[in-house]
Amino acid sequence: MKRLHVHVSVEDLDRSIGFYATLFGAAPAVVKDDYAKWMLEDPRVNFAISTHGAQAGVDHLGIQVDEAAELTELAGRLKAAGETTFDQEAATCCYARSDKAWVSDPAGLRWETFHTFGEAVTYGEDDVPAMALDPAAAACCGAPAKAEPVPACC
Numbered sequence: 001m002k003r004l005h006v007h008v009s010v011e012d013l014d015r016s017i018g019f020y021a022t023l024f025g026a027a028p029a030v031v032k033d034d035y036a037k038w039m040l041e042d043p044r045v046n047f048a049i050s051t052h053g054a055q056a057g058v059d060h061l062g063i064q065v066d067e068a069a070e071l072t073e074l075a076g077r078l079k080a081a082g083e084t085t086f087d088q089e090a091a092t093c094c095y096a097r098s099d100k101a102w103v104s105d106p107a108g109l110r111w112e113t114f115h116t117f118g119e120a121v122t123y124g125e126d127d128v129p130a131m132a133l134d135p136a137a138a139a140c141c142g143a144p145a146k147a148e149p150v151p152a153c154c
Contacts, residue, residue, distance in 0.1 A: 002070065003039075005046040005062035005112065007094075009053020016049050034123060035094060048094060052123065062112035068099065071115040075101035078113075092124030 010016040017036050021027050024047070028036040035050040046064050053059045065071050078085050078101065086102040097118035103111050 001044075001066055003044050003046050003064045005048070005064045005114070007048045007050070007059045007062070007112075009056050009059045010049045010051060011056050013049065013051055020047065020049065030095065032095060032123065037094070050094070050123075058109075060110040060112055062114060065113070065115050068115050068117075071099055071101065071113055074113040078103050092120045092122065095120050095123060 008016075013034065013036065017028060017031065020036075020038065024038055024040060026038060026040070029039045030037040034052065035048065037046065037048040039046055046062075050059075063074060065074065075085050075087065083103050088098075088100040088102070091098050091100055096116045097120055098114045098116040100112055100114040103113075105111060
C-alpha cells in the first residue's frame with residue numbers, strides 16, 4: 001500500500017511540532033533535535049518536518065511504499081513516461097535506511113519515491129545533485145555548471 005509523503009522545512013521545530021500536532025490531533029511518531037515525523041492513517045500520509053532545508057516551506061513530496069517491488073513499479077512508470085530518475089540504494093536519511101528514486105515534475109517540484117527498510121541513528125545526508133534531477137541545470141551557455149547539492153531527505 002502506498003502512502004503520500006510530504007517534507008516541510010521549518011525554522012522553529014518546537015513551534016512547528018506544536019502546530020502540526022494540533023492540526024493532526026496526534027503527537028509525532030518520531031521526534032529528534034532537528035526532525036519530526038507523523039505516520040497518519042487518516043489521511044494516509046508520512047508527514048515530516050526538519051530544519052535541514054535551504055529555506056522554509058515544502059521541501060519535496062513523495063510516495064512511500066511498503067515493498068521493494070512497489071518502488072520498482074513506480075520508478076518504472078516514471079522511466080516509461082520518459083522521465084529521468086536519480087536512483088539511490090541503501091540511502092541514510094531522516095533517521096531511516098531506504099531505497100529511493102527521485103524525479104522532478106515539469107514545474108521543478110522534487111518527488112521522492114521510496115521504500116524504507118530500517119532505522120538509522122543519524123539524520124544522514126544523501127544530497128541529490130540538482131543536475132541529477134534537472135539535466136538543464138547542468139550547463140549554462142554551453143559550459144558545464146557546478147552541481148549544487150539539493151537537500152534530499154525524507
